[in-house]
Amino acid sequence: xxxxxxxxxxxxxxxxxxxxxxxxxxxxxxxxxxxxxxAVDDVSFTLGRQEVVTIVGESGSGKSTLxxxxxxxxxxTSGTIHLDGRDVTRLRGKALRTYWQExxxxxxxxxxxxxxxxxxxxxxxxxxxxxxxxxxxxxEALIAQALEHVGLTPAEVLDKWPHQLSGGQxxxxxxxxxxxxxxxxxxxxxxxxxxxxxxxxxxxxxxTDARQAYDMTILFITxxxxxxxYVSDRVLVMCQGKLVEQxxxxxxxxxxxxxxxxxxLADVPRLHAVS
Amino acid sequence: xxDATSEVLLRARGLRAAYSVxxxxxxAVDDVSLEVRKGxxxxxAGESGCGKSTLxxxxxxxxxxxxxxxxxELEVEGRRLDLGPDTSPPRTWxxxxxxxxxxxxxxxxxxxxxxxxxxxxxxRAHQPKAKRDEAIxxxxxxxxxxxxxxCVLDCYPHQLSGGMxxxxxxxxxxxxDPRLLIADEPTSALDVSSQRVLIEMLKEMLAxxxxxxxxxxxxxxxxxxxxxxxxxxxxxxQIAEVGATREVIDRPRHPYSAAxxxxxxxxxxxxxxxxxxxxxxxxxxxxxxxxxxxxxxxxSLASETCRTEAPPRAGDERRYSRCWWASRHPDxxxxxxx
Numbered sequence: 001x002x003x004x005x006x007x008x009x010x011x012x013x014x015x016x017x018x019x020x021x022x023x024x025x026x027x028x029x030x031x032x033x034x035x036x037x038x039a040v041d042d043v044s045f046t047l048g049r050q051e052v053v054t055i056v057g058e059s060g061s062g063k064s065t066l067x068x069x070x071x072x073x074x075x076x077t078s079g080t081i082h083l084d085g086r087d088v089t090r091l092r093g094k095a096l097r098t099y100w101q102e103x104x105x106x107x108x109x110x111x112x113x114x115x116x117x118x119x120x121x122x123x124x125x126x127x128x129x130x131x132x133x134x135x136x137x138x139x140e141a142l143i144a145q146a147l148e149h150v151g152l153t154p155a156e157v158l159d160k161w162p163h164q165l166s167g168g169q170x171x172x173x174x175x176x177x178x179x180x181x182x183x184x185x186x187x188x189x190x191x192x193x194x195x196x197x198x199x200x201x202x203x204x205x206x207x208t209d210a211r212q213a214y215d216m217t218i219l220f221i222t223x224x225x226x227x228x229x230y231v232s233d234r235v236l237v238m239c240q241g242k243l244v245e246q247x248x249x250x251x252x253x254x255x256x257x258x259x260x261x262x263x264x265l266a267d268v269p270r271l272h273a274v275s
Numbered sequence: 276x277x278d279a280t281s282e283v284l285l286r287a288r289g290l291r292a293a294y295s296v297x298x299x300x301x302x303a304v305d306d307v308s309l310e311v312r313k314g315x316x317x318x319x320a321g322e323s324g325c326g327k328s329t330l331x332x333x334x335x336x337x338x339x340x341x342x343x344x345x346x347x348e349l350e351v352e353g354r355r356l357d358l359g360p361d362t363s364p365p366r367t368w369x370x371x372x373x374x375x376x377x378x379x380x381x382x383x384x385x386x387x388x389x390x391x392x393x394x395x396x397x398x399r400a401h402q403p404k405a406k407r408d409e410a411i412x413x414x415x416x417x418x419x420x421x422x423x424x425x426c427v428l429d430c431y432p433h434q435l436s437g438g439m440x441x442x443x444x445x446x447x448x449x450x451x452d453p454r455l456l457i458a459d460e461p462t463s464a465l466d467v468s469s470q471r472v473l474i475e476m477l478k479e480m481l482a483x484x485x486x487x488x489x490x491x492x493x494x495x496x497x498x499x500x501x502x503x504x505x506x507x508x509x510x511x512x513q514i515a516e517v518g519a520t521r522e523v524i525d526r527p528r529h530p531y532s533a534a535x536x537x538x539x540x541x542x543x544x545x546x547x548x549x550x551x552x553x554x555x556x557x558x559x560x561x562x563x564x565x566x567x568x569x570x571x572x573x574x575s576l577a578s579e580t581c582r583t584e585a586p587p588r589a590g591d592e593r594r595y596s597r598c599w600w601a602s603r604h605p606d607x608x609x610x611x612x613x
Contacts, residue, residue: 058466059437166557167323196322196494198538201551223466226497226540229547253542267467269497270541271524 018085019046020217021070021185026079028065039065041241042079047185047217052208054220054228057238058264063221066238067189070219071105072096083185101130104183108190110170114162120173121158127177146176149213150206168199172206179210186210189221204231225268229253237261284488285311285334285455290347290358292333295340301561303329303342305512309490310592311455314481316489318503318520320496320535324558326512327492328378331459334490335375336364349373351454352487370401374453374486376445378460383444384432390414390443391428397447417446420483421476438469442476449480454487456480461491462498474502496539500524505593508532511559511569518594526608528589528596530576533609549612568599576600576609 028040040062047053055063068074070081072091080089083102091099107113115123124143133139144154150172162170171191178186188207192200208231211218222228228235229249236246237258245258256262290307293300303326311317319327332338333347347358351372356364377383385393391411398410411428418425427435427443435443441461449456458477462470480486491503499506499520506523508516508531516529527533534554540546556573559565565572571581581599588595589602600609 058468168557197496197540198322198535198554200553201538201540202553204540205550205552224540225467225542226546229542230540230551249547250544254544264467265542267471268542269467269470269495269501270543271497271500271536271539272543 017049019048020051020084021047021219022082023066023070024080024082026066026069026081027077028062028069028074029077038241040069040076043238043241043243044079045236045243045246047219048233049217050211050215051234052211052218052220052232053234053236054222054232055236055238056222056225056228056264058223060240061238062241063223063238064189067105067187067219067221070185071103071187072099097130101181102183103185103187104178104181105187105189106171106174106178106191108193110167110174110194111162113174114170116162118162119158120160120162120165123173124158124177124180127180131181142180143176146180147173149179149210150176151202152176168195168203171195171203175203175206175210179214182214183216185217185219187219187221190223191220192227193222193224200227201230207231225253225265237264281312281314283310284313284315284352285309285490286350287334288348288350290330290333291345292329292338292342292347293345294329294342296562298562302564303512303561304333307509307512307514309507309514311488311490313487315504316477316481316491316502318499318506319490319492319509320494320499320506321509321515322494322535322554322558324561325509326561327494327509328459329512330509331375331378331457331490331492333358334455335373335457336369337375366401370397370451371453373455373457374448374451376448376456376458376461379464381437381440381464384440386432388431389428390430390432394428394447394450397450401451414446414450417450417485420485421446421479436469438465438472441465441469441473445473445476445480449486452485455490456486456488457490457492459492460494463493463495470498471501474498477502496524496536497541508535511564512561513569514597515570516596516598518590522594527611528601528607528609529570529598530574530600530609531570532596533611534573537612568597 024044026040026043030037030039043066055066057063069076080087088099128139131142133142147154152172192203195203204227207218210216220231232249235249235252237244237252239260245252245261252261256265287309290304292304293302307330319330321327332342333344338344343360344358345360349356349358394414395407395410398405414428415425423442432440462473477489493499503520505518506520507514510531516523516532523532527536538551538553540551554573559569567583568581568586571577578599586597586599587602588597590596
């Protein structure tokens with residue numbers, strides 16, 4: 001699972017593709033002196049190609065800080081991030097914009113991620129600037145394709161205002177916006193937490209189907225272990241800024257080794273008694 | 276928790292409430308009747324827009340325009356209250372007879388004052404002559420009873436974690452010993468560990484008779500499984516099914532309950548082997564609800580009758596399903612894909 005340093009840097013060792021993203025000893029400290037908080041503390045992990053990896057942990061465990069560093073919205077205090085073997089930790093300016101074509105995000109709140117004065121069409125058009133689409137037709141085709149992929153009919157939603165869409169539709173537009181850029185990595189930070197259970201499964205299916213269609217890796221962040229269990233290949237468990245356990249779902253969720261993971265699982269409300 | 280002999284604490288009959296909008300009126304609670312026994316926790320579940328928060332507002336007497344209560348009758352421990360367009364509920368009911376634990380309790384505290392000053396404000400709003408120290412003492416005593424740190428009284432809201440804020444708001448909403456606490460999505464913004472702590476605290480408050488009964492509104496069925504004695508499933512402003520928690524979860528008698536149950540994602544090995552599809556379609560607009568049974572456009576068991584005629588109530592007051600299929604198939608269960 002965890003490849004050594006040399007393996008990761010060379011793209012193909014033993015015929016095995018190197019991971020898409022590798023984070024090494026990532027640390028982020030907020031504040032300084034006595035009040036310093038190590039929100040993320042020496043975290044290392046890799047994301048394989050077309051893999052769905054979920055970070056779980058309680059509020060304040062550093063999940064979102066980690067996501068923001070991967071998205072390069074926040075600079076790490078120390079540590080490095082490699083995408084495709086390339087060091088992206090200190091990218092600036094134009095290089096960073098290119099990075100954002102490759103790494104996209106869907107956030108938690110489908111209500112505040114929209115500019116309420118823009119129609120869906122205008123919102124999606126603005127993102128087109130990051131893509132290579134040069135002509136209007138090519139751009140429109142890209143938008144239509146992405147919307148259809150998330151199960152929306154372009155003709156129905158393009159001219160709508162955000163307040164005319166339901167929460168599930170908004171979140172789908174946000175996913176379509178990210179897909180349009182054909183990112184290699186999609187970071188979904190609690191992307192389904194505010195949706196109904198009946199819709200949640202739907203959006204998760206849209207995400208996991210997209211990884212094959214778009215050759216995409218997904219980093220999913222949630223505190224809901226049920227969702228993590230449904231979508232992921234691998235799970236990383238965070239507690240107080242540290243990565244306490246990681247591995248395939250079957251191992252981490254069904255036979256956890258770390259005390260914290262066990263406690264977390266014991267707190268999960270269930271529908272039926274655990275056998 | 277409550278047996279057949281325990282007394283009824285709340286009886287609500289024929290509740291009807293509507294939002295008045297430009298296009299007409301949206302009846303978000305349409306002829307809802309409920310019964311809650313003393314010491315009982317009734318869970319109310321359903322999708323967004325099914326009217327569950329509106330029901331919470333009606334029951335807690337906090338309906339505000341554009342929401343208007345049109346009809347209904349509440350009876351709490353023998354005290355009766357008629358609700359209607361022209362009646363305004365007595366002040367003495369709010370906070371003492373019924374109290375609301377609001378949705379998004381994170382934003383329910385005043386960010387510019389310490390918790391103890393907030394507590395004084397709350398108590399004085401109901402008992403204008405209450406002394407400052409008495410109010411603070413009452414809150415302190417309550418925090419000690421529930422094993423919460425006393426020092427939260429000296430904190431500003433931003434100094435507390437999300438879970439702690441929610442617990443503080445819960446304590447404050449029960450400060451006047453309400454007989455019925457209406458909790459509107461109290462756990463939805465919390466992680467599982469804080470959820471468990473809050474639920475244990477609510478159970479403790481029930482055991483100490485700080486609150487008489489709880490109506491717990493949520494969209495999260497697994498959470499209800501850990502706290503509710505009975506569950507009411509709401510759909511499009513009406514109650515689709517009611518019953519004891521285990522009954523509704525293990526033997527649902529309404530296709531909508533079964534559909535909700537099969538879209539729940541729980542960490543069990545079976546969930547990884549199947550594709551969860553959710554419920555096809557979306558909840559109806561309450562501006563023009565569908566004819567007949569309101570669930571029929573999304574229902575896999577719908578028949579011709581369901582399209583035209585409102586479904587009958589199959590079962591008695593404490594365990595029923597409002598469904599044509601259930602009335603034709605007594606004692607049968609709608610299968611849950613799991």
